Amino acid sequence: MSWVSRGWSLLRLNAFIAAVLLAIALLHRLGPGDEAQRVQWLAQSQGESMRYQSQFEAAPSSAAQALYIESLSGSIRVSLNGSLLAERRSKAEVPALGGSQPLLVPLPRALLYAGDNRLLVEQASPHSTSTFIGASYLGNEADLAPHFTQRQLLKHTLLIGIIIATLVLASLSLTLWLRRRHEKIYGWHVLTCLTGSLYCALPLNPFALPSLWLDALLLLLFLWFVVAAAWLGLCLAVTPQPKTWQRTRLIVWGGSAVILVTALVCTATQFRSALPWLYMSIIAVGAYTTSTVFWRQYFLRWDGTAFWMLGAVMCICLVALHDGALLLGLIAPDDGFWLAYGAPPPIIVFTALLLRRFVSALTEAESLNRELEQRVAAREAQIASSYQALQRAESERVVSAERERLFGDLHDGLGGTLVATLSRLSNEGAGDTPVAQGVQSALEDLRLTLDSLNPEERSLRAVLAPLRERLANACADAGMTLRFDLSQLGDDFELPKSQTLHLLRIVQEAAMNAVRHARARTLQIRLERQRSVTGAAVLEVCVDDDGCGLPATGADRPGHYGLATLRRRAAQLQGHVEWLPLQPGTRLYLRLPL
Amino acid sequence: MAGTSRVLVVEDEAQTRERLARAVSADPLLRLCGAAANCAEARVLFAEHRPQAVLIDLGLPDGSGATLIQELSALAPETLFMVITVFGDEAHVVEAIKAGASSYLLKDASALKVARAIHEMLAGGSPISPGVARYLLQRLQTPVEPKRAEPSAQLSSRERDVLGLVAKGYAYQEIGDALDVSVNTVGSHVKQIYRKLAVSSRGEAVYEAVQQGLISDLSSGRPH
Numbered sequence: 107m108s109w110v111s112r113g114w115s116l117l118r119l120n121a122f123i124a125a126v127l128l129a130i131a132l133l134h135r136l137g138p139g140d141e142a143q144r145v146q147w148l149a150q151s152q153g154e155s156m157r158y159q160s161q162f163e164a165a166p167s168s169a170a171q172a173l174y175i176e177s178l179s180g181s182i183r184v185s186l187n188g189s190l191l192a193e194r195r196s197k198a199e200v201p202a203l204g205g206s207q208p209l210l211v212p213l214p215r216a217l218l219y220a221g222d223n224r225l226l227v228e229q230a231s232p233h234s235t236s237t238f239i240g241a242s243y244l245g246n247e248a249d250l251a252p253h254f255t256q257r258q259l260l261k262h263t264l265l266i267g268i269i270i271a272t273l274v275l276a277s278l279s280l281t282l283w284l285r286r287r288h289e290k291i292y293g294w295h296v297l298t299c300l301t302g303s304l305y306c307a308l309p310l311n312p313f314a315l316p317s318l319w320l321d322a323l324l325l326l327l328f329l330w331f332v333v334a335a336a337w338l339g340l341c342l343a344v345t346p347q348p349k350t351w352q353r354t355r356l357i358v359w360g361g362s363a364v365i366l367v368t369a370l371v372c373t374a375t376q377f378r379s380a381l382p383w384l385y386m387s388i389i390a391v392g393a394y395t396t397s398t399v400f401w402r403q404y405f406l407r408w409d410g411t412a413f414w415m416l417g418a419v420m421c422i423c424l425v426a427l428h429d430g431a432l433l434l435g436l437i438a439p440d441d442g443f444w445l446a447y448g449a450p451p452p453i454i455v456f457t458a459l460l461l462r463r464f465v466s467a468l469t470e471a472e473s474l475n476r477e478l479e480q481r482v483a484a485r486e487a488q489i490a491s492s493y494q495a496l497q498r499a500e501s502e503r504v505v506s507a508e509r510e511r512l513f514g515d516l517h518d519g520l521g522g523t524l525v526a527t528l529s530r531l532s533n534e535g536a537g538d539t540p541v542a543q544g545v546q547s548a549l550e551d552l553r554l555t556l557d558s559l560n561p562e563e564r565s566l567r568a569v570l571a572p573l574r575e576r577l578a579n580a581c582a583d584a585g586m587t588l589r590f591d592l593s594q595l596g597d598d599f600e601l602p603k604s605q606t607l608h609l610l611r612i613v614q615e616a617a618m619n620a621v622r623h624a625r626a627r628t629l630q631i632r633l634e635r636q637r638s639v640t641g642a643a644v645l646e647v648c649v650d651d652d653g654c655g656l657p658a659t660g661a662d663r664p665g666h667y668g669l670a671t672l673r674r675r676a677a678q679l680q681g682h683v684e685w686l687p688l689q690p691g692t693r694l695y696l697r698l699p700l
Numbered sequence: 701m702a703g704t705s706r707v708l709v710v711e712d713e714a715q716t717r718e719r720l721a722r723a724v725s726a727d728p729l730l731r732l733c734g735a736a737a738n739c740a741e742a743r744v745l746f747a748e749h750r751p752q753a754v755l756i757d758l759g760l761p762d763g764s765g766a767t768l769i770q771e772l773s774a775l776a777p778e779t780l781f782m783v784i785t786v787f788g789d790e791a792h793v794v795e796a797i798k799a800g801a802s803s804y805l806l807k808d809a810s811a812l813k814v815a816r817a818i819h820e821m822l823a824g825g826s827p828i829s830p831g832v833a834r835y836l837l838q839r840l841q842t843p844v845e846p847k848r849a850e851p852s853a854q855l856s857s858r859e860r861d862v863l864g865l866v867a868k869g870y871a872y873q874e875i876g877d878a879l880d881v882s883v884n885t886v887g888s889h890v891k892q893i894y895r896k897l898a899v900s901s902r903g904e905a906v907y908e909a910v911q912q913g914l915i916s917d918l919s920s921g922r923p924h
Binding site for chain 1: 713715716718719722759785786787788789791792806807808809810812813816827829830831834866867868869870871
C-alpha cells in the first residue's frame with residue numbers, strides 16, 4: 107500500500123471517529139434556546155444528600171410553567187416553595203443508563219408566588235463525581251415538553267432500542283454457539299453483547315440491592331464487557347497466543363476479585379470515592395488492548411477489516427474517556443454519561459465481521475461439500491467402471507480358459523486328425539487335390555475360429571496377425587509377394603467378435619482364391635477405415651491381385667471360386683462385396699458398415 | 701558334410717513325421733539325421749547325430765516334449781529346437797519357449813515352409829505371434845518380486861518396443877521399418893527375448909522349488 111493511500115486511510119479513520127463522537131455530542135446539545143430561562147443552582151452538600159436551590163420570579167404568562175432538567179443522576183426529590191412536586195428513585199452511581207435521565211416537572215400555578223419562588227432539588231446521595239445535575243431550564247411547559255421528549259428518546263428509548271438490538275444479536279450468536287461449541291468466538295460475542303446490555307439495563311430496573319452492591323455489580327459487568335469485547339476483537343483480528351489468553355484470564359479474575367474485595371472491605375463512602383479509579387482502570391485495560399492489538403493490526407495490514415475494527419474501538423475508547431473525565435470531575439456533567447452511545451459501533455463492526463466469518467465458513471463448507479459430492483460421484487463412477495472391467499475380465503478369463511481347453515481338445519482331436527489326413531494325402535502324392543484343399547480349408551477355418559475367439563486380442567490388427575503370417579507363407583510357397591497394408595486402420599481399431607470371424611474368413615478366402623487361381627505375382631490386402639458418402643463410418647477391405655483376372659463370365663457364375671460364399675458372408679455383415687477388374691488382375695472390394 | 705545342417709524330427713504321428721522328414725530331406729542344405737516317434741528314440745538319435753536343429757512335438761507318448769527339449773538342450777546348448785504345433789497357440793508355444801525352444805512351426809506347413817523356417821531359425825531368427833508377445837510383455841516387463849527377476853531375464857527397452865509392436869499385430873517388416881532396423885535384427889531380438897523367458901523360467905522353477913521345499917535353500921546350505 108502506498109504512503110498516499112495510507113495517509114488517506116488514516117484521514118478517513120479520523121474522520122469516522124470524529125463523525126461518531128460529533129454525532130453523540132450534537133445529540134446531547136439539542137437543548138432549548140431563548141424560549142426558556144436557564145436555572146442557576148446553588149449546590150449544598152448535606153450529609154448523605156446534595157441540595158440544589160434556586161430562586162426565580164414567575165413569568166407573567168398565563169401558560170403552564172415547567173422545570174426541565176436535561177440530565178440528573180440518582181434519586182431525586184423536586185419541591186417548589188416547600189411543596190414536593192416530583193420524586194424519582196435510582197440507586198446507581200456508576201455511569202449507566204439510569205444514572206442520567208432528563209426530568210420535566212410542571213410547576214402548578216397554584217403553588218407559584220407572584221414574587222420570588224424557591225426551587226429545591228434534593229439528590230439522595232452524597233456528593234461525588236458521579237452525582238450531578240445537568241443544564242436546567244424554566245419556561246412554558248409547551249415549549250419545554252418537546253425538548254424533554256427528544257431527550258427522553260435519546261437517553262431512554264434509544265438506549266432501550268440499542269439494548270434490545272444487542273440482546274437479539276446475543277441470542278443469535280448464542281444459537282450458533284450452542285450448535286457449534288468448538289467455535290468459541292460466538293461465545294465471546296454472546297458475552298460481549300450480554301454484559302454490555304446488562305450493564306446499561308441494570309439500573310433501569312434495579313434489584314433491591316444496596317447501592318454499593320449495585321455499583322459493584324455494574325463495575326463487574328463493565329469489566330467483563332471490556333475484556334470480552336477486547337478478546338473478541340483479538341480473536342477476529344489475529345490468532346491469540348496462549349500467553350495472551352493467560353493474561354486475559356488474569357485481568358478478568360484479578361479485576362473481579364479487586365472489585366469484590368473493595369466492595370466487601372470498604373464503606374459505601376470509601377467505595378464511592380474509589381469508583382472513578384476502578385472505572386478508569388478498566389478503561390485503561392481497554393485502551394491498552396486497543397493500542398497493542400488494533401492499532402498494530404491497522405499499521406501492519408492497512409486493510410478494511412483493521413480499519414473498521416480500529417475505528418469502532420476508538421469510538422468506544424474516546425467515549426469511555428469522556429465518561430472517565432466526567433467521573434473524575436474534569437468536565438461539566440451537563441449531558442451525563444455517553445458510554446452506551448459508543449458501544450454500538452464496535453458491536454456492529456464485530457458482529458459484521460463475525461457474520462462475514464460465518465458466511466465464508468458456510469461458503470467454504472458448501473464448496474467443500476460440492477467438491478466432496480463430485481469426488482464421491484467420480485469415485486462411484488470409477489468403482490462402477492472397475493466393476494465392469496472386473497466383470498469383463500472375469501468373462502474374458504472364462505472365455506480364455508474355455509478357449510484354452512478348446513485348443514487342447516482340438517490340438518489332440520480334430521486339429522490333429524486334419525493334420526494327419528493332410529500329411530497322409532501329401533505323402534501319397536495327393537497334396538494338391540481338391541480333397542486336400544478341402545481338408546486344408548477346414549483346418550484353416552478352424553484356426554480362424556480360434557483366432558477370432560481370443561478375448562484378449564481386441565484390436566483387429568492383432569487378430570489378423572496369425573492369418574497374415576499364414577497367408578505370407580502361402581504366398582511365399584506360391585512365389586508371390588504379399589503386401590498387407592493396415593497403415594490406415596489404427597492400432598486400437600476393434601470389431602465385434604461376431605463380425606471378426608466373418609471378416610477373417612472373407613479375407614482368407616479372397617486371398618486364397620487369388621493364390622490358387624489368379625496366377626498372380628503380387629497380392630495386396632488393404633484394410634482401411636473410411637467415411638461413406640453419407641458420413642457413416644465404414645471399413646473398406648481391398649484384396650488386389652495382379653493375376654489373370656476373373657473369367658468373363660465369372661460374375662455370372664458365382665460359386666466357381668467360392669464367390670457365392672463370399673457374398674453370403676458379406677451379407678451377414680450387412681456389407682457389400684464386389685469384384686472389380688484391375689489392369690491386370692482383380693480387386694475384391696468389401697465395404698462394411700461400422 | 702560341410703554346408704548342410706543336421707535335422708532331427710521328433711513326432712509321434714507317423715504320417716506327419718513322414719511328411720516333415722520328407723520336407724527336410726527335400727532341401728539340399730538340410731540333412732535329415734533321423735525321425736523319432738518318442739522320447740526314447742529321440743534321445744538315442746540325438747546322442748548319435750548331435751543335430752543342429754530339432755523339430756519336436758510337445759505331446760509324445762512316453763513323455764513331454766518340453767521336458768525333452770530341456771534335457772537335450774542341457775546336453776547340447778548349441779542345438780536349436782523348433783516346436784511343431786497344430787495351431788501355434790500361445791499355450792503350446794510358450795511352454796516350448798520356456799523349455800528352451802527358439803521357434804515354432806505349424807504341423808501342416810508346406811515342405812517349402814518347413815525348410816524356410818529351419819533356415820530362418822539357424823540364421824538366428826525366431827517367429828512370434830501377438831499372443832505370445834503379450835504373454836512375454838506381462839511376464840518379463842514387470843517382475844513381481846525383485847528376488848525372482850534375474851538381470852539376465854529382464855527385457856531391454858528395444859526388446860520391449862519389439863514385443864509391444866508384435867502384440868499390436870505388426871509384422872517383422874513393419875517393426876523393422878518403425879524401429880529403423882532390419883527384419884533379421886527384429887528376429888534376433890525375438891530370439892533373445894525367448895532366451896530370457898527360458899532363463900527366467902528356470903529361475904522361477906528353482907525359486908518355486910525352493911518355496912515348496914523341493915530344493916534346499918542354497919544360501920543356508922541345509923536341507924529342509
